[in-house]
Amino acid sequence: MTTKKIDMGMFKGIVCGSRHLSHAEFERDIRKTASGFKALGVEPGDCVGIFMRNDIPFLLASHAANHVGAYPVPINWHLAGEELTYILDDCAAKVLVIHADLYRGIEAAIPEGVTCVLVETHEDLRQAYGLGRDACTVPKGLINWDQWLESLPVLEQPPIEGPSSMLYTSGTTGHPKGVRRKPLDAQMAARLRDFRSRFFGCTPGARCAVPGPLYHSAPNSFSMQASRISDLLVIIPRFDAEDMLRQIQEYRLTAALMVPIMFIRMLKLSDEVRARYDLSTLEFIVHTAAPCPIDVKRRMIEWFGPVINEFYGSTESSAVVACNSEQALTKPGSVGTVVPEAEIRILDEQGNIQPPNTIGEIYTRFPLLNFTYNGNPQARAEIEKDGFITSGDVGYIDEDGFLFIADRVKDMVISGGVNIYPAEIESVLHSYPGIKDCAVFGIPDEEFGESIMAVVEAEAGNEICVGDVKTYLRQHLAGFKVPRMIEVGDKLPREDSGKIFKRRLRDKYWQQVDRKI
Known part of the structure; x- marks a missing residue:
């Protein structure tokens, strides 16, 4: 292992903290x-x-x-x-x-x-x-x-x-x-490497960083690729907003895979701290794993430049939809258009293909990768229709071919027979001044079956008035979508990927009833 003093900006190999190979x-x-x-x-x-x-x-x-x-x-x-x-x-x-x-x-x-x-x-x-x-x-x-x-x-x-x-x-x-x-055989493996180079930015010659947990699908694929074909891979033990900027400057990084919560934490750094670091080497930042608030993405593009990219996919499907900075600004809230290697369909409950701008379940096909669930082929069959698979997300494709995610099927709330998508409500809450983050989910309701509950996390130093939040929501949403209960919490539970552990918030409300929906 290399121990002598080296120019970090020129080093080629694998780095983790003080160690360089x-x-x-x-x-x-x-x-x-x-x-x-x-x-x-x-x-x-x-x-x-x-x-x-x-x-x-x-x-x-x-x-x-x-x-x-x-x-x-x-x-x-x-x-x-x-x-x-x-x-x-x-x-x-x-x-x-x-x-x-x-x-x-x-x-x-x-x-x-x-x-x-x-x-x-x-x-x-x-x-x-x-x-x-x-x-x-x-x-x-x-x-x-x-x-x-x-x-x-x-x-x-x-x-x-x-x-x-x-x-x-x-x-x-x-x-x-x-x-x-x-x-995969050698030919298919080469095609997959080429695909990941284009959609991860970890090409030959790239200088990459992975601050997300390696046990997650996207950081794992990114790091496996970058560690073999790129000039540099910096493995970050634990994300810190300012330290991320330091490493971009010190190692002259060109590419990284991140998640939206990392953007949010970096944007909270003061102008003085941000100005200390040279980020001009960056060429391709890709994010995934969780929805990125529209305002957060816009501010990141303004700061980092038009190097912010997004892809949508799943552990099963790989990346099937991609969105660059220009597309993100043109189509706010979209996750992009289907990649050349993939196909996508929006289906209703009967399996019919939906027309543009109509919400349905998202089904995708990525022929470069084929899979089964280990020891459970029936589970694989249950998510497939005509060779297309679903990860349980619902959304729509607009008239220009851009995909918009509405929510997950399992997160959808049925209140009085009406389908309500929490992600739509969360998007509005994200734009309310003083709210740092939020989670919306269904809780038991004797009359309607389920009712909407929201837990919001306040920015440091801000006090949130629940009544004012409800008034704000009524200005932007139909009345039946406004949460009956809003709770202000200190810190929302999260996975390392940045996703909120909704189950931890939701379960306590369902423990006393004999049903789950």
Whole structure:
């Protein structure tokens, strides 16, 4: 690993905090890890679990599993107990690569027969998460990643063309499902790399950063691509708004994958702080994972320039719709137009294709990737119509071919027989002065079945008057869409991706009734 003083703006390789690996060192360690996996009995088609925060060994383990024809299975490190056990059992993981501090918390949940390789939680992560040193060391008697890696030979066997990462869906209803992609041949793999280069901005020669969690689909795909073909990949252990600007300047970054909450936090920096950093090297910032408020996107384009891009897709479908800065300003609120490699349909409940500007469920097809749910092909069949699949989003395509997302089917509220889409209400709330963020969902109602509830988070130093908010909403929405209850909260619960954990807010209202809708 490189330790000598280097010009960060010229360095080529993989970076995480204070650690820098050249591409040659990174490739060497991938092949050493691959030989270690083979020695532990990992064979083509097997699974290697990865339970880690953002770190270099995360990507080494992922690439090494692919090298021997196995599936790396990134797992949300916030999971615990039965959630983790279920995934490891479901994918029949042979090996689990895990940070030492995380192992101490979930050791009892790891099924018998899974070989654990423990990675000492590096100081870069200890500082980012405020962790104590003792909890971050590898206990004696267990496989220590650093010692294990040092002892391994470089695997000379060429990589097996085949599987990519197998990611598990969030499991908002029932158990999570593993998206198991069918292996690609060399030609299809090359086409997919070209596609991701164009829509991620992680091209050959690019200097990239990934501040989002590597266990999520988009950051995982982005980092796997950038770490192999781009000049530089900076893995950020934990996002910090000003530190992101510092790294853009220091490493002369050209590309990054972000989520809207990161934009919101950067926009809150003072003009003085923003002016300290040179962002002129940026060429392609792409965001995904959650809706971006129209005003936030406009302000980011004004600040960063016309380098802000968006794509829409899912773990199952990949990116199927894309939107650049010019399109975002021309069609505010749209996620863009369908990419050349994909197809999209808007269907009603009977499966009929909807005309322009008519809301229906969004179905997509992306022939470059084919998948099944691990051990559950029936679940794959349930979301498919005529070769098109749905992730449960509803929306419409306008007369110019631009897709607008209305909401998710599961988030839709049916009140008195009327369909209400919370995302529409949230969009209006985002524009109310003093509201930092919000979540709208349905709660039980004896008369109407469900009624609308909103929880809003106030900007620091602002007081929100619920009556004034309702008056504002009535000026912009039909009366039946105005929440009957509005609660002002301190901090909305979030996933690392920036998505709000609506289930945590919603569930407490449904616990006392014998139904869920």
